[in-house]
Amino acid sequence: MARVGGPASVRAHPSRCARPAAGRERIADLRYGDDRRNRLDVYRHRSAPEGGPTLVYFHGGGYFSGRKNREARPLLYRLASQGWVCVSANYRLRPDAGFIDHLTDAKRVIAWTREHGHEYGSDTDTLVMAGSSAGAHLTSLCALTQNDPAYQPGFESADTSIAAAVCLYGYFGDYYGHDEGSGSSPLAHVRADAPPFFIVHGDADTLVPVREARHFAGVLRGVSDAPVVYAELPGAQHAFDLFHSLRFDRVVYAVESFAAWVRCSPEAAADRVADIAGESMPPVSAG
Numbered sequence: 001m002a003r004v005g006g007p008a009s010v011r012a013h014p015s016r017c018a019r020p021a022a023g024r025e026r027i028a029d030l031r032y033g034d035d036r037r038n039r040l041d042v043y044r045h046r047s048a049p050e051g052g053p054t055l056v057y058f059h060g061g062g063y064f065s066g067r068k069n070r071e072a073r074p075l076l077y078r079l080a081s082q083g084w085v086c087v088s089a090n091y092r093l094r095p096d097a098g099f100i101d102h103l104t105d106a107k108r109v110i111a112w113t114r115e116h117g118h119e120y121g122s123d124t125d126t127l128v129m130a131g132s133s134a135g136a137h138l139t140s141l142c143a144l145t146q147n148d149p150a151y152q153p154g155f156e157s158a159d160t161s162i163a164a165a166v167c168l169y170g171y172f173g174d175y176y177g178h179d180e181g182s183g184s185s186p187l188a189h190v191r192a193d194a195p196p197f198f199i200v201h202g203d204a205d206t207l208v209p210v211r212e213a214r215h216f217a218g219v220l221r222g223v224s225d226a227p228v229v230y231a232e233l234p235g236a237q238h239a240f241d242l243f244h245s246l247r248f249d250r251v252v253y254a255v256e257s258f259a260a261w262v263r264c265s266p267e268a269a270a271d272r273v274a275d276i277a278g279e280s281m282p283p284v285s286a287g
Helices: 073-081 099-120 134-144 210-223 246-264 266-278
Strands: 024-031 039-045 052-058 085-089 122-132 164-168 197-202 228-233
Touching: 024 073, 039 073, 039 099, 052 073, 052 099, 052 134, 052 246, 073 085, 073 246, 085 099, 099 122, 099 134, 122 134, 122 246, 134 164, 164 246, 197 210, 197 246, 210 228, 228 246
Parallel strands: 052 085, 052 122, 122 164, 164 197, 197 228
Antiparallel strands: 024 039, 039 085
16 A cells, blocks of 8 residues: 545637646636537636647546536646646536536547647647546546547547556546446556556545545556556545645646656556655655
């Protein structure tokens, strides 16, 4: 066990761009599909540099609530300030949508990003996906079912591959009303050619017990040829990225380091994150 402490592109009208401090901007409510929930925001440096690596992020909320500008904002702002292009998307929710709808929306966002990301300065050769809670469930499923036409109805030939996955306090079990073996759990899709994973969970999480994250990380490590990095936050509850904190600052720093090293060498990613975390915290588990 490891522990650490502490559809078409729409050109945005200038009035739709919120410009936070430190040279970042948010281009809000771009359409990636026909449903009213099929909207995404693009975060980038206000200088609009070309060729930035890409992060696609999905919010949590148990698949029945949540929005694209709620969790993980320090992560999006930090990466955008460093030249990344970050995409944060809404997706259809229960009870109007089900498992396939959520996953299809997530894959549509990846396809949209690969098709239109260059318009916002993105280099999609490096596309990292991240999510919180239910968003981590989606992230892990997308990472483990890349380019599977069964989950891409109407855009079967689109490239939905990703370079790495980051799961924050994720749920890794089956979807509501789906039996074990239904394919709705990431555990049903673990594979040797999975991309690198960085899994972060709080040991005081009362919504998704930490044993579930440990189990998923262990199973994935037993199959995947790529690094699986697992970091456990002592005393952390669910939704630890909802507000700014020193603890989440360290998580953001570790995610940034993981993503940067995945760009250079997936094999080096795990060791580098352990080094970064070890500068001020106990070691991160890497395998």
